[in-house]
Amino acid sequence: xxxxxxxAGSSGRSAGAFDAVVLAGGGARRLDGADKPGLRVGGRAxxxxxLAACGAARSTVVVAAPRAVAREVVWxxxxxxxxxxLAALAAGVRAAGGAAGPGAVVVVAADLxxxxxxxxxxxxxxxxxxxxxxxxxxxxEGRDQPLVGAYRRAPLVRALEEIRREEGDLTGLxxxxxTGRLTLDHQAEERGAPVSFxxxxxxxxxxARARIREHGHxxxxxxxxxxxxxxxxxxxxxxxxxxLARDAAHGVVRPAAPLTxxxxxxxxxxxxxxxxxxxxxxxxxxxxxxxxxxxxxxEPGEGTG
Numbered sequence: 001x002x003x004x005x006x007x008a009g010s011s012g013r014s015a016g017a018f019d020a021v022v023l024a025g026g027g028a029r030r031l032d033g034a035d036k037p038g039l040r041v042g043g044r045a046x047x048x049x050x051l052a053a054c055g056a057a058r059s060t061v062v063v064a065a066p067r068a069v070a071r072e073v074v075w076x077x078x079x080x081x082x083x084x085x086l087a088a089l090a091a092g093v094r095a096a097g098g099a100a101g102p103g104a105v106v107v108v109a110a111d112l113x114x115x116x117x118x119x120x121x122x123x124x125x126x127x128x129x130x131x132x133x134x135x136x137x138x139x140x141e142g143r144d145q146p147l148v149g150a151y152r153r154a155p156l157v158r159a160l161e162e163i164r165r166e167e168g169d170l171t172g173l174x175x176x177x178x179t180g181r182l183t184l185d186h187q188a189e190e191r192g193a194p195v196s197f198x199x200x201x202x203x204x205x206x207x208a209r210a211r212i213r214e215h216g217h218x219x220x221x222x223x224x225x226x227x228x229x230x231x232x233x234x235x236x237x238x239x240x241x242x243x244l245a246r247d248a249a250h251g252v253v254r255p256a257a258p259l260t261x262x263x264x265x266x267x268x269x270x271x272x273x274x275x276x277x278x279x280x281x282x283x284x285x286x287x288x289x290x291x292x293x294x295x296x297x298x299e300p301g302e303g304t305g
Contacts, residue, residue, distance in 0.1 A: 016104065016128060017058050017103075017104075018056075018057055018058065018102050018105060019057055019058055019061070019096040019102055019104075019105050019106070019153075020054035020057035020059070020061070020096075020105070020106045021061050021063065021089060021093060021096055021107050021108075022047070022061065022062045022073075022108055023063050023085060023107070023110060023147060024037045024062050024064035024109075024110035025077075025078070026085075027082065030201045031199075031200070031201065036111050036199065037064065037111065039111075039199065039205055041113040041199070041205065041208045041209055042212045044070075044225045045069075046110060046111050047069060047110045048070040048071075050108055050112055050115055051069055051071050052070070052116075053112075053116050053117050053119070054106065055071070056121075057106065058101070058102055059074055059096060059101075060073045060074065061073065061075075061076050061093075061095040061096045062074070062075055062076070062092075062110070063091050064110070065077065065081075074095055076091045076092050077091060078090070078091040078171075079091070080171065083170065083171040084170070084173060085174070086163070086170045086173040086174065086175055086177060087169075087170040087173070089175070090160045090164070090170050092107075098157060099153065099157045101153060102153065103152060104151065104153060105152075106123070106149070106150050106151075107146070107147060107148075107150075107151060108148055108149075109147040109148070109198055111198045111200070112195065112198055113197065113199060113208040114193065114197055114211075115195050115196075119148075119195040120150070122187055123136075123137065123148075123149060126150075127150040127152065127185075130185055131183070132152075132182075132184055133152050133155035133156070133159075133182035133183045133184065134146075134150065134152065134156070134179070134183075134184050134185070135149060135184075135185045135187055136148065136149040136185075137149065137187055137189060137195055138187065138196075139194070140194065144179075144184065144186050146175045146178070146179050147198075148195060148196040151182075155182055159182060160178065163181075236275050240282050240286075241261055241264070241282060243286070244260060244286050244289065245258070245260065247286060247290065247293070251289050251292055251293025252292050252293070256289075263285065264278065264282050265281075267281040268280075268281045
C-alpha cells in the first residue's frame with residue numbers, strides 16, 4: 001500500500017549512512033541489444049553518471065557482469081543471469097550485506113542520465129523523517145518508480161525472503177511483488193529535474209542528450225566528463241578560472257587564455273594539488289595578467305571579441 005502527501009521536500013533529519021544497489025542488467029531489447037549502461041550522455045557512460053550520484057554510499061553494489069567503471073564498486077550477479085529485476089535486486093542486497101549494514105538501501109537503475117546526489121539525499125531524508133518502508137521517486141505523470149527509491153533495509157530484506165519462501169525462486173518475478181508488501185511514500189520530482197527519466201529507447205537517449213545541450217548544462221557536463229576521463233576528483237571555482245582566461249585573452253593575446261589556465265593547473269599540481277593550490281596559482285597569474293595589461297596594450301585584433 002502507499003502513503004504520503006506526494007509533495008516534494010523533507011524534514012531536516014539526517015538521512016544517515018546507506019548502501020546503494022545499481023541494477024545494470026537486462027537485455028535492452030528496445031535498444032536492439034546495445035550495451036545500455038555504456039551508452040554515453042554528456043560525454044559520460046550512463047552507468048558512470050548513476051555511480052556518481054551514489055558517491056556518498058557506504059558501499060555500492062552493481063548487479064551486472066563486471067566492466068570498467070569510473071569508481072570502485074562491488075559486483076554481483078543474479079542466478080541465472082537475466083533473471084529479472086526482482087532476482088537482481090535480491091542479489092544486490094545480499095552482496096551489500098543482507099540484513100547487516102546501514103538502515104537504508106538506495107535502489108536505482110543504471111540508465112538514469114539525470115539522477116544526482118541531491119535527488120538521493122531527498123529520498124533518504126524523507127525516508128528518515130517518516131514511517132514508510134520505502135520512498136520512491138514520482139515522475140511528472142504521477143507514477144512511482146521502484147528503481148529510483150530509498151528503502152529501509154529490514155523491511156526490504158524481510159519482504160524478499162518472504163517472496164523467496166513462497167515462490168521458491170525469484171526469477172522472472174516483477175518488482176510489484178516486492179512493493180506490494182511494503183508501505184510506500186513518494187517524493188515528487190521537482191520541476192525541471194526528471195531524475196527518474198530512463199533511457200529505454202534510442203528516442204529516450206536522443207532526448208537526454210538534447211536536454212543537456214538545451215538547458216544550459218553543457219559547461220557543467222563537460223567539466224564532469226573531463227574530470228572523469230582524466231581521473232581528477234577536484235572541485236574548483238570555475239568562475240575564477242574563466243575570469244583569468246578572459247583577462248589573459250584581453251590583456252595579453254588571445255592564445256594566452258588556454259595556455260595560462262594550463263600553467264595554473266600545472267603549477268597547482270606541482271604545489272600538491274587541491275582547490276587551495278589552484279586558487280593560489282590563479283591569484284598569481286591574475287595579478288600578472290593585470291600588471292601586463294597595464295604595461296603592454298593588446299596586439300591589434302587579439303584583445304577583442
